[in-house]
Amino acid sequence: DAKTTQPNSMESNEEEPVHLPCNHSTISGTDYIHWYRQLPSQGPEYVIHGLTSNVNNRMASLAIAEDRKSSTLILHRATLRDAAVYYCILRALRTSGTYKYIFGTGTRLKVLA
């Protein structure tokens, strides 16, 4: 299975942009890149996903490298409520036709007031 590599933790000041990196050097051409986050004592929640092109939504932006071996989740203005563990995930399509989310270990984001 393709894997993702993320830094264990990052810090950011409130109201500043945050760039969360993810490496996925063994990604396949059909694998989508998803980002979820997990707030304390809650289940993960969807943030954004993409395949090749950069993506924007109301929560964040996703920048995907041209060779797709890495991506960056961008929070434009971090707030205290953004403190969470951020997971970079590959949605891998198996030869069996089934697919699987492969969760990495995540990056714990701390936002400083």
Place this chain on the structure above:
Amino acid sequence: DAGVIQSPRHEVTEMGQEVTLRCKPISGHDYLFWYRQTMMRGLELLIYFNNNVPIDDSGMPEDRFSAKMPNASFSTLKIQPSEPRDSAVYFCASSLGDSPSTDTQYFGPGTRLTVL
């Protein structure tokens, strides 16, 4: 919609006992997933269903674990007999479909299981 509902939220049991975790997916969602989260292993997919049929159970750790989905609105994950190493937070999630535009997974609040 109320979101994915799991019960109980907390379960404490003794080794050897049977444990049943319950999940109600979001209405209209065709896919249901069971995950386990521990500090050591992170978040692991155990099994998932499509239209009540198990599709991939390769993540189920051993025969002590079983999952069923008797109808579109209910699923159970059973551990029999339970062991201390099963202690974890178990999440249920559901998604509308499996295409890139419908496969967003919505997670429940989780069940924290402690096996003494």
